[in-house]
Amino acid sequence: MNTYDIATIDGDGIGPEVCQSAIAVLREACGERLRFTAWPGGAAHHARTGAVLPEETFAACRSAHAILHGAAGLPGITYADGTEVGNDLHLQLRFRLDLYANVRPNRLYRGVRSPLAGWEAGGIDYVIVRENTEGLYASRGAGVNLRGEVATDTLVVTRKGVERVARFAFELARRRQGAPRDGRRRVTVCDKANILRSYAFFRAICDEVARGYADVEIDYAYADAITVHMLKKPDFYDVIVAENMFGDIISDLGAGTVGGLGIAASAELGDSHGLFQGAHGSAPDIAGQDLASPLATILSGALMLRWLGERHGDDALVQGAARVERAVEDVLAAGQTVPRDLGGQARCSEITQAVCRQLG
Incomplete structure (x- = not known):
C-alpha cells in the first residue's frame, strides 16, 4: 500500500484553522496513507524573518508528493512596490515548480442556494x-x-x-x-x-x-x-x-x-507537482475565532486525493476523493451544520467534525 508525503503550509489568518481541518478530514478518509509535515511560510513569517517562502520550505515542497496550503497574506505587510507579500508565497511555488494549470471547479451542491x-x-x-x-x-x-x-x-x-x-x-x-x-x-x-x-x-x-x-x-x-x-x-x-x-x-x-469563495476549491498543477488550497483569502478579521469555513480547503484536499490517485494509479485515493466530496455535500444537504458564509452558524470545528462523522 503506497503512502504519500504531503508538505503543509498553514500560512496566515484563518490559514492554520482551515488547513488543520482539511488534514483531519483527509486522515479520516485515508488513514495513515498520507504523511503530513508542516513547514513555515507566509506574510507573518516574512515579517519575522524576511522570507515569505524559506528555502527549506521550498525544498520540502519540491520533494513532497503534494502541497496543501491554508492561506497567506496580512494587511499592511507589503513589498516596497506596494504589492502584497502573502501572495508571493504561492506565486513563488507556482513559478518555481511550473504549476501551469490552475483548476477551479464550479459545482452547485445540494443544500447550497x-x-x-x-x-x-x-x-x-x-x-x-x-x-x-x-x-x-x-x-x-x-x-x-x-x-x-x-x-x-x-x-x-x-x-x-x-x-x-x-x-x-x-x-x-x-x-x-x-x-x-x-x-x-x-x-x-x-x-x-x-x-x-x-x-x-x-x-x-x-x-x-x-x-x-x-x-x-x-x-x-x-x-x-x-x-x-x-x-x-x-x-x-x-x-x-x-x-x-x-x-x-x-x-x-x-x-x-x-455559493462563494468559501466553498471554492483550487488546484495548481504542473507535470510533476501539485499545490492545493481554497480559493479564498486569509480573512484576518475572523482568524482564531473558529468562525471560518474549512469547506474550500477540504474540497481542495479532495482534488489533491484525486490528482495523486490518478498520477500514481491508486484507485483508493480516487475513491477517497469522491467520498470526501460526497460527505461535504451530505452535510450541507442535511442543513444542520452550515457555515456562516452559506447562511448558517456552524463553526469551523463543528463543520470539520460533521464531515468526519459523515466519512466514518
Whole structure:
C-alpha cells in the first residue's frame, strides 16, 4: 500500500484553522496513507524573518508528493512596490515548480442556494482551467514604473504555454461527463481575440490542439461576454480555458454562482507537482475565532486525493476523493451544520467534525 508525503503550509489568518481541518478530514478518509509535515511560510513569517517562502520550505515542497496550503497574506505587510507579500508565497511555488494549470471547479451542491434564481444541485457543474504562469501576471515584479508617472506591465503568451494548458483542458473534458445542459464534452476558449493579437494567438493555438480531440467540442467566448453567459446559461459550460488574468477574474465569478469563495476549491498543477488550497483569502478579521469555513480547503484536499490517485494509479485515493466530496455535500444537504458564509452558524470545528462523522 503506497503512502504519500504531503508538505503543509498553514500560512496566515484563518490559514492554520482551515488547513488543520482539511488534514483531519483527509486522515479520516485515508488513514495513515498520507504523511503530513508542516513547514513555515507566509506574510507573518516574512515579517519575522524576511522570507515569505524559506528555502527549506521550498525544498520540502519540491520533494513532497503534494502541497496543501491554508492561506497567506496580512494587511499592511507589503513589498516596497506596494504589492502584497502573502501572495508571493504561492506565486513563488507556482513559478518555481511550473504549476501551469490552475483548476477551479464550479459545482452547485445540494443544500447550497445559488444567487442565480432557479438553479438546482448539479445544474451548474463546470471547471475553469486558468493558464497559471504566463499572461499578464508574468510581469509581476518586472513591470516598469517610470518616475512615478508611467507604469506598464506586459502580457506574455507563448506557444508552449498555451499548448500545454489547452491540452490539459481537452484531456480534462475527455474525462468528464459533459455539460449539464446537453451532456456534450466541450472546451470553451475565453479570450479577447477580436481586439488583441496576443489573444488571437492564444485562440489559434487552442484551435490547433482541438484538432487532436474530435470527441470534444471547441467553443469560444470573449472575456466580457462570458461574464454574462456564466450568469444566464451556466449549464452550457463543461471546461473553460483562459489566460491568467481573465481566468482569475472569471473563476471568482463562477465561484459566486455556486455559493462563494468559501466553498471554492483550487488546484495548481504542473507535470510533476501539485499545490492545493481554497480559493479564498486569509480573512484576518475572523482568524482564531473558529468562525471560518474549512469547506474550500477540504474540497481542495479532495482534488489533491484525486490528482495523486490518478498520477500514481491508486484507485483508493480516487475513491477517497469522491467520498470526501460526497460527505461535504451530505452535510450541507442535511442543513444542520452550515457555515456562516452559506447562511448558517456552524463553526469551523463543528463543520470539520460533521464531515468526519459523515466519512466514518
